Amino acid sequence: MNAQLRAISELDRVIHEPGRLMIVALLAGVKECDFLFLLRETEMNKGNLSSHLARLEEAGYVEIEKTYRGKVPQTLLRLKPAGRTTFDNYRKGLMAAF
Amino acid sequence: MNAQLRAISELDRVIHEPGRLMIVALLAGVKECDFLFLLRETEMNKGNLSSHLARLEEAGYVEIEKTYRGKVPQTLLRLKPAGRTTFDNYRKGLMAAF
DNA sequence: AGAACTGGTTTGCATTGCAAACTAGTCGGC
DNA sequence: GCCGACTAGTTTGCAATGCAAACCAGTTCT
Numbered sequence: 358m359n360a361q362l363r364a365i366s367e368l369d370r371v372i373h374e375p376g377r378l379m380i381v382a383l384l385a386g387v388k389e390c391d392f393l394f395l396l397r398e399t400e401m402n403k404g405n406l407s408s409h410l411a412r413l414e415e416a417g418y419v420e421i422e423k424t425y426r427g428k429v430p431q432t433l434l435r436l437k438p439a440g441r442t443t444f445d446n447y448r449k450g451l452m453a454a455f
Numbered sequence: 456m457n458a459q460l461r462a463i464s465e466l467d468r469v470i471h472e473p474g475r476l477m478i479v480a481l482l483a484g485v486k487e488c489d490f491l492f493l494l495r496e497t498e499m500n501k502g503n504l505s506s507h508l509a510r511l512e513e514a515g516y517v518e519i520e521k522t523y524r525g526k527v528p529q530t531l532l533r534l535k536p537a538g539r540t541t542f543d544n545y546r547k548g549l550m551a552a553f
Numbered sequence: 554a555g556a557a558c559t560g561g562t563t564t565g566c567a568t569t570g571c572a573a574a575c576t577a578g579t580c581g582g583c
Numbered sequence: 584g585c586c587g588a589c590t591a592g593t594t595t596g597c598a599a600t601g602c603a604a605a606c607c608a609g610t611t612c613t
Contacts, residue, residue: 502603502605503603510600
């Protein structure tokens with residue numbers, strides 16, 4: 358197997374999914390944001406966004422904090438260190454492949 | 456939605472799958488090769504490779520020619536024009552995103 | 554003849570991604 | 584105070600996917 362294929366085959370599958378890639382790319386540039394912001398930016402529906410976030414949390418890539426803005430619930434999202442390094446490696450992998 | 460996210464969300468899903476991405480990347484640089492070559496290079500198993508190729512054929516991206524090398528069957532694969540342009544666009548999309 | 558090998562395809566299953574339906578709580582009108 | 588609408592998400596149900604084990608047709612070995 359050559360280096361290009363190796364790089365492709367080693368891409369992290371959790372981050373590779375476009376829905377989650379959008380989320381992580383956004384979080385990588387912002388340090389913290391809420392559910393509704395992601396919802397608007399990614400143009401996904403709520404169920405979809407919710408489950409992708411759950412997957413990213415379970416992978417240890419994002420931190421989900423449930424809080425309140427006044428009386429309305431607000432879910433805050435942050436990229437964890439593991440998520441950042443995995444994302445960086447993902448990008449390096451892409452650059453190595455293309 | 457910003458340009459980065461737009462680029463990610465528009466990536467072709469057929470090509471995005473790493474197994475198929477490996478196949479298409481290989482075919483893009485070789486003009487023609489056979490099943491066994493792909494099998495060795497990608498390190499997939501036969502069933503997996505077979506079904507990814509079927510998917511790429513059905514998408515109109517690769518051409519599958521079944522022939523013989525002497526008495527043993529041989530399956531030849533080629534990237535079709537549609538596959539090449541989709542792959543080119545995929546790469547442009549990646550570059551736009553990262 | 555038949556066991557083993559080659560070159561694949563098909564089958565079966567567990568995992569996904571997706572959106573519709575649901576839930577918990579808030580606000581506004583009456 | 585109660586009822587309907589709204590907000591902020593989660594859960595459910597299902598169709599599509601990826602994967603490898605099992606299968607199959609044909610060939611070669613002995």
